[in-house]
Amino acid sequence: MDRPVTGPGEDITASPHRIVNPDALERPSGYAHAVVPVQGRTIYVAGQTAHGTDGSLPGEGIVEQFDAAAAHVVIALEAAGARPEHLVSLQIFVTDLDGYLADSKAIGRAYRAHFGRHFGATALVEVSRLAGEAKVELICVAVVPE
Numbered sequence: 571m572d573r574p575v576t577g578p579g580e581d582i583t584a585s586p587h588r589i590v591n592p593d594a595l596e597r598p599s600g601y602a603h604a605v606v607p608v609q610g611r612t613i614y615v616a617g618q619t620a621h622g623t624d625g626s627l628p629g630e631g632i633v634e635q636f637d638a639a640a641a642h643v644v645i646a647l648e649a650a651g652a653r654p655e656h657l658v659s660l661q662i663f664v665t666d667l668d669g670y671l672a673d674s675k676a677i678g679r680a681y682r683a684h685f686g687r688h689f690g691a692t693a694l695v696e697v698s699r700l701a702g703e704a705k706v707e708l709i710c711v712a713v714v715p716e
Contacts, residue, residue, distance in 0.1 A: 585655050585688050586610075586715045600678060601692035605658040607713035613650045614711055617663070618642040619704035627704065632666060633673050635706045637680040643708050644684050656712040657690040663707040667696035670706075 590604040591597070620628050620638035628638045644654055664670045670677065690710070700707050 587656075587658055587690075587713065589689075598689070600674075600681070601660075601689050603691065605691045607658045608715045610713045610715040611651075612711065612713050613647065613652050613656070615643055615646045615650075615709065617701075617707045617709045618646060619700065619702065619707050621702055621704065625702065627702070631673075632664065632669050632705045633676045633680060635704060636670075636677050636708075637683070639704075639706050639708045640680060640684040643710055647710075647712055650712075652712040652714045654685040655688045656714050657685065657688065657710055658713050659711040660690050660692045661709040662692065662694045663697050663700060663709070664694070665697060665700055665705050667694070670694070670696075 585605075586608045588606040588608075589602045590606060591602060595603050618639045619642070620635035622628065622638075628634050647653060647656065662670075
């Protein structure tokens, strides 16, 4: 049976896609186990880091970098004619998994500021290094309904 991503009484940003969270799997928090997209136009967003147009990073911290990278995802989505609720998949690459987990509440606030309470099928992966000394890189897929 499908169940919502968040608990009862919590506001979930409307998604045109079907969010699937089987009872046989762990209850998700901040992600969905699977997303069945509606028919539509698929948009692939390249890896977005926190780098500004001048190549600088907004700060040393993983929270600041996540916040900026998420803002860049939204800019790319909007330029392609999509909105955050059209996300079906998000891959989060970090160079410090322990630091990410330690700051997960602040990262969650930054996530909701850009994407609301819509959570796509998400993966969190620790890598040894990212381009330009970034600490976070976000890659996503969105489907805009027909």
